[in-house]
Amino acid sequence: MASARPLRADARRNRERLLSVAVQALSREGADVSLEAIAREAGVGIGTLYRHFPTREALVDAAYQGELDRLCDRVDDLLAAAPPEQALRAWMNHFVDYMGTKRGMGDALRALIASGGDPFARSRDRLTAAVAALLGAGAAAGTLRADVAPDDVLVGLSGISLAAADRRDRAQTDRLLGLLMDALRPR
Amino acid sequence: MASARPLRADARRNRERLLSVAVQALSREGADVSLEAIAREAGVGIGTLYRHFPTREALVDAAYQGELDRLCDRVDDLLAAAPPEQALRAWMNHFVDYMGTKRGMGDALRALIASGGDPFARSRDRLTAAVAALLGAGAAAGTLRADVAPDDVLVGLSGISLAAADRRDRAQTDRLLGLLMDALRPR
DNA sequence: GAATGAATCGGAGGAACCTCCGCTTGCTGT
DNA sequence: ACAGCAAGCGGAGGTTCCTCCGATTCATTC
Numbered sequence: 001m002a003s004a005r006p007l008r009a010d011a012r013r014n015r016e017r018l019l020s021v022a023v024q025a026l027s028r029e030g031a032d033v034s035l036e037a038i039a040r041e042a043g044v045g046i047g048t049l050y051r052h053f054p055t056r057e058a059l060v061d062a063a064y065q066g067e068l069d070r071l072c073d074r075v076d077d078l079l080a081a082a083p084p085e086q087a088l089r090a091w092m093n094h095f096v097d098y099m100g101t102k103r104g105m106g107d108a109l110r111a112l113i114a115s116g117g118d119p120f121a122r123s124r125d126r127l128t129a130a131v132a133a134l135l136g137a138g139a140a141a142g143t144l145r146a147d148v149a150p151d152d153v154l155v156g157l158s159g160i161s162l163a164a165a166d167r168r169d170r171a172q173t174d175r176l177l178g179l180l181m182d183a184l185r186p187r
Numbered sequence: 188m189a190s191a192r193p194l195r196a197d198a199r200r201n202r203e204r205l206l207s208v209a210v211q212a213l214s215r216e217g218a219d220v221s222l223e224a225i226a227r228e229a230g231v232g233i234g235t236l237y238r239h240f241p242t243r244e245a246l247v248d249a250a251y252q253g254e255l256d257r258l259c260d261r262v263d264d265l266l267a268a269a270p271p272e273q274a275l276r277a278w279m280n281h282f283v284d285y286m287g288t289k290r291g292m293g294d295a296l297r298a299l300i301a302s303g304g305d306p307f308a309r310s311r312d313r314l315t316a317a318v319a320a321l322l323g324a325g326a327a328a329g330t331l332r333a334d335v336a337p338d339d340v341l342v343g344l345s346g347i348s349l350a351a352a353d354r355r356d357r358a359q360t361d362r363l364l365g366l367l368m369d370a371l372r373p374r
Numbered sequence: 375g376a377a378t379g380a381a382t383c384g385g386a387g388g389a390a391c392c393t394c395c396g397c398t399t400g401c402t403g404t
Numbered sequence: 405a406c407a408g409c410a411a412g413c414g415g416a417g418g419t420t421c422c423t424c425c426g427a428t429t430c431a432t433t434c
Contacts, residue, residue: 176342233415
């Protein structure tokens, strides 16, 4: 299960080139870039792309990992600036925005959230940790329930994001986030 | 906007044959049957299939409409047999089960829920009405909030179903439904 | 610095998607 | 009956997806 021997030099080169091309291509053309086009632009065969990133989601995930890290990192600032309950709500907004902006992240996210324990689950762990921090702070302060699993909140949040991405109705999204918050407050 | 003139005889024949083949094929092979295979088996060209059902979702939706009607019809029985709050929860279970069983309904559902007012939104109206009935009964009894839009509940429920379909973790699904119920109770 | 084995590459190929438009067929009025 | 004409049909064709495996290239050993 441990990461096997380091990649061969040419393999790493290819991987990095693919990734940087993918980042550009995704932001330039949106979610439905052709993978073949990415491979071509990176100067590698399509087979190589598929070996490094077995699914479209794996590629998108890897491409956006940096931004996703930033999203998770923001938790500390939020908690420093506002009480946990408000921090959580603010972070939810960021989360939904992020998913909305990164068009095409939607499906990747779905796969990501669904992943039980894949090698691709690093992002998922980070997200779970972020939610756990927010929930934990709220539980300590007594303003959020202590008996809700971070994982459940994350899945719920991703459900809302998916629905939001489809409908583009910001008001509804806010209402749904409000409902989720209601569910998380102690009775 | 009204339904234009009735379909020509041959068109209706084709439509019906496509639908019946699709029902069989979907239950036999699952969500990812090839549309070309369905068209072939129905003895029509692929173009005909696409004219009648512009997207894969439209076809799946039409194929499962009967079962979806049955799901909505069950609301009355549930309300007759138990207090609104429990009826709603029971119906949510049915909803999730239904989505889980009908593999491949997932994407169709997503498109369905997302549809603002397409000609294909009949199913969506039925679902909204079902939720509205349950919520209304609860509001009248004072055990459910009166200030939540049925539409929001439906979107939330579909989000949970999507997540559930991916993860196949029934316990988590139940917890999420529990959270949603918590959000729907008056404070 | 050549040989050798293993990791990696590349792209041909088969399947499915969806569109587009010339051809066919059912309907309507005379 | 039959002419005219929408409405409807069908499938070729351009794209993309993803797999598979022979050819290539790297790393290591002598």
